[in-house]
Amino acid sequence: MRVWPGQPFPLGATWDGKGVNFALFSEHASKVELCLFDSPEATAEAQRIQVREQTDQVWHAYLPDVKPGQLYGYRVHGPYEPRKGHRFNPHKLVLDPFAKAIGRDLRWDDCLFGYKLGDSEADLSLDERDSASFAPLAVVVDGAFTWGDDHPPRTAWHKTLIYELHVKGFTQRHPDVPEKLRGTYAGVASEAAIQHLRSLGVTAVELMPVHYHVDDRHLVEKGRCNYWGYNTLAFFAPALRCSTRDSARESVQEFKMMVRALHAAGIEVILDVVYNHTGEGNQLGPTLSLRGVDNASYYRLNPDDPRYHMDFTGCGNTLNMQHPRVLQLIMDSLRYWVIEMHVDGFRFDLASTLARELFAVNRLGTFFDVIHQDPVLSQVKLIAEPWDVGEGGYQVGNFPVLWTEWNGKYRDCVRRFWKGDGGTASEFATRLAGSSDLYAWSGRLPHASINFITCHDGFTLQDLVSYNDKHNEANGEDNKDGANDNNSWNCGAEGPTDDPAINALRVSQKRNLMAALLLSQGVPMIYGGDELSHSQGGNNNAYCQDSEMTWLNWELNEEQKGFLEFVRTVARIRTEQPVFHRRRFFLERSIRGSEIKDISWLSPAGEEMTDEDWNTGFARCLGVRLAGDLIGDEDEHGEPIVGETLLLLFNAHFEPIPFKLPATKAEHHWERVFDTTGPAGAAQPMGAGELYPLQGRSLAVLQIRTAAETGEAVS
Secondary structure (H helix, E strand, C coil): CCEECCCCCEEEEEEECCEEEEEEECCCCEEEEEEEECCCCCCCCCEEEEECEEECCCCEEECCCCCCEEEEEEEEEEEEEECCCCEECCCCCCCCCCCCCCCCCCCCCHHHHCCCCCCCCCHCCCCCCCCCCCCCCCCCCCCCCCCCCCCCCCCCCCCCCCEEEEHHHHCCCCCCHHHCCCCCCHHHHCHHHHHHHHCCCCCCCCCCCCCCCCCCCHHHHHHCCCCCCCEEEEEEECCHHCCCCCCHHHHHHHHHHHHHHHHHHHEEEEEEECCCCCCCCCCCCCCCCCHHHHHHHEEEEECCCCCCCCCCCCCCCCCCCCCCCHHHHHHHHHHHHCCCCCCCCCEEHHHHHHCCCCCCCCCCCHHHHHHHHHHCHHHHHHCCCCCCCCCCCCCCCCCCCEEECCCHHHHHHHHHHHHHHCHHHHHHHHCCCCCCHHHHHHHHHHHHHEEEECCCCCCCCHCCCCCCCCCCCHHCCCCCCCCCCCCCCCCCCCHHHHHHHHHHHHHHHHHHHHHHHHCCCCEEEEEHHHHHCCCCCCCCCCCCCHHHCCCCCCCCCHHHHHHHHHHHHHHHHHHCCCCCCCCCCCCCCCCCCCCCEEEEEECCCCCCCCHHHCCHHHHHEEEEECHHCCCCCCCCCCCCCCCCCCCEEECCCCCCEEEEEECCCCEEEEEECCCCCCCCCCCEECCCCCCECCCCCCCEEEEEEEECCCCCCCC
């Protein structure tokens, strides 16, 4: 095998049409060996090549005789001194951190650990068994792909509607998706899947992690897996398990085909990415990649005792964001997914961890600096999960400009309001109007708030209104895992029931929550399956359930079909009515000389809310008038945006409350658009001062119409 010096960049294995350049960063290594394998079934490398060239702590070699499809790994030599943070063990084959595809999955075995398994001091020992038979293998890929006229939809943030989905769970049971495509990238790109997304007005899918990840050993031994995928090992490689293809190269191609198909339908692709930790765990975890390449450089170690990891993630380790090569790993990965894979943005899991400089979260940290100055990444959608498990990690509202956030305060407040909790009306109004208290102070706009009621982590919407307590027994952890979430929704029975009154209440509450979500200022995110009334049987932590518990059921009964149509209709109303997706915060004052405010909060008496109103029992019932002709935004040509004037009425109380309709012009009247508890049929016009029969636990939307106009009610 011919070996040339090669180049220290780019990192990873790069095919240039004539040969492959291999480059691996390791600051503390004393020797690096490149191992080539003939097949995934091989129990040992066919060739072991010493990488002799080193430039700026990057070990590199060029092999002119190697082509795409070549399987490889590394053996990295250096000190095995755990007390100093070094865990080099050349007996362990390690995965290239820059691997662009995985040619063989990991198979669990004791030899994957760098130490001799035993008591709590065992990690100080050195295990000399060879792990080549069980370690994951990288594969060289040719990234060539015909993108044609593919281009990013670049949907404006204020017009974005996100749909969070799991690639497998979304189509695994879809009867209209060809069987061989179900549960795969190709399934997401199928005509049936795209048609469903478009029917909901979805403009962006947020894919739960598709980077190659590790199934925790304890789960595999119990016959389970890490279904969600928040246990990444390779930040450049798409998960092979989500592909219809057998080869790694074809799985990369299939992912690109999915992106191209979604773009053609006007749907952006956002990846949920996990750069805060890896699947190697703490000091007692296996040696699979970064630990064996250079543990002390890649991971945050306890400065007082480098044997141990600092854990801000609850997963055993934390990537060392203070090291420039770790920042490079993340930045190169992000740019790769944008430039080579054409994705449109990222949702950063436990993003507060990425902002930790020493111990505290620093909103002006290095990670944000490099993102903001990057000409590629500063132009894509950036979403933070603004918390981690460390002290001071809850940072909702504190991320810098360019960033949006999963607004956990929105979720919590809207849930509390619709449960009927007292003292929530004022905050509910703030959340509905875009959470200016969280974002306006830093110069951000309403779209900084990613609003959600449910997500992968917690109850589905159906379970939220059906269970008071979690039921995670199937996870095998004695129901101790997951959030201790006592809902107290007072929806009657725990779980499924044949009682029509209880089911009607649940449907009404689902409608209330979904309608509030879709009609709030900010960016709504629907958790995939909520529109289908999907239930996980009360499991609020289904991270290890690859089964019908998490696979969406597309065979709907009449009640479920009705709710799906309701969601589609409200989503359409949001899209059609610019007052629901403003670019700027409400001014709560008149615009352009009008006597009417752009937003007015009303008591059931039809008058503007006073301080006393906000704090009385009626604080569970309020209305908001949104002046469509006073939006205050302009289109791309600078023309004022004008829409319908709409009235939203909210009653979280369990009893009906008549709501006096506010004043309108003489030639106008109010007409119902929909009511979450109201009957189907033609809406009757109502004049100013009339009492709208607002039912208990309901939401109604009305609009101003003239005598010449007619309306349609939503069932």
